[in-house]
Amino acid sequence: MEKMKDLKDLLKHEVMDLYSAEEQIIEALPKMIDKARDPALKKALREHLNVTQKQKARLDKVQQLLREKGEELPAEKKGFLSGLFGGGGHKCKGTQGLIEEGEKIMGEDMNTEVMDAAIIASAQKIEHYEICGYGTAKAFALELKLNNVAQLLNETLDEEYEADNLLTKMAVGRLNQEAELADSKKNTGKAASTANNRTPAKNSGNTTGSNRGATASKIGNKSSGKSSSAAGSTKKNNAPAKKATASGTKRSAVIGNSKTPAKKTTTKKTATKSSRPRLAR
Ligand SMILES: [Fe+2]
Numbered sequence: 001m002e003k004m005k006d007l008k009d010l011l012k013h014e015v016m017d018l019y020s021a022e023e024q025i026i027e028a029l030p031k032m033i034d035k036a037r038d039p040a041l042k043k044a045l046r047e048h049l050n051v052t053q054k055q056k057a058r059l060d061k062v063q064q065l066l067r068e069k070g071e072e073l074p075a076e077k078k079g080f081l082s083g084l085f086g087g088g089g090h091k092c093k094g095t096q097g098l099i100e101e102g103e104k105i106m107g108e109d110m111n112t113e114v115m116d117a118a119i120i121a122s123a124q125k126i127e128h129y130e131i132c133g134y135g136t137a138k139a140f141a142l143e144l145k146l147n148n149v150a151q152l153l154n155e156t157l158d159e160e161y162e163a164d165n166l167l168t169k170m171a172v173g174r175l176n177q178e179a180e181l182a183d184s185k186k187n188t189g190k191a192a193s194t195a196n197n198r199t200p201a202k203n204s205g206n207t208t209g210s211n212r213g214a215t216a217s218k219i220g221n222k223s224s225g226k227s228s229s230a231a232g233s234t235k236k237n238n239a240p241a242k243k244a245t246a247s248g249t250k251r252s253a254v255i256g257n258s259k260t261p262a263k264k265t266t267t268k269k270t271a272t273k274s275s276r277p278r279l280a281r
Contacts (some may be wrong), residue, residue, distance in 0.1 A: 011140040020092035037112035113182035
């Protein structure tokens with residue numbers, strides 16, 4: 001690998017990593033869809049496969065922008081950038097490991113309801129890895145004032161949060177409980193009657209108790225806390241870097257199989273506090 005001389009080189013490397021991640025996820029998702037039992041979960045995974053294909057195309061655009069910004073490839077850079085700019089060959093080991101872990105658990109003998117919960121857990125681990133990667137890359141792009149690049153990365157970041165949020169709702173709202181009661185058929189009625197009474201915020205499960213402001217992008221990157229737009233019900237501004245809204249406070253905390261209800265507070269003071277890293281990854 002060629003020496004990375006500055007933050008832009010590192011951004012290109014991060015984008016290359018994300019590209020590999022999306023490629024691997026596109027390959028892995030069909031197996032998860034096949035294994036899933038719950039129709040809503042199957043549908044969510046199928047939709048995320050479509051979204052992931054678009055994310056990969058978006059990274060193609062990011063690559064173009066990085067090239068168009070006058071950083072045409074010097075011959076000596078073609079080593080580590082060859083994957084980014086069409087050469088291929090780079091594989092994101094983090095994603096590879098998470099997918100392998102997921103395939104391993106899906107290979108275990110378990111009730112179908114338990115399988116659904118396991119698939120969600122595996123998918124969310126991958127989502128969190130992507131959230132970290134996209135958040136970091138966006139922060140790099142903002143630091144480099146590559147706002148078009150940051151905008152594209154932010155679009156995908158929002159989609160990853162939305163997917164993660166949906167998986168949390170499915171798990172905490174119903175599927176975890178169905179897995180809990182999968183082996184005692186007589187309690188099926190109990191599952192149905194109590195599922196709606198769950199309070200997601202109190203189920204810490206495999207959570208990291210984080211929120212939007214807690215990705216790696218927030219760590220040591222002064223611009224990152226300024227730029228997030230919330231996905232989901234509180235989604236609003238897509239412009240990176242401009243509005244100092246409280247990214248962490250406006251988005252529901254959706255990391256892990258747990259959820260802390262989003263607070264509506266958006267004061268700048270709160271935004272500053274919320275941007276502090278809380279994620280222990
Ligand atoms: Fe993705």
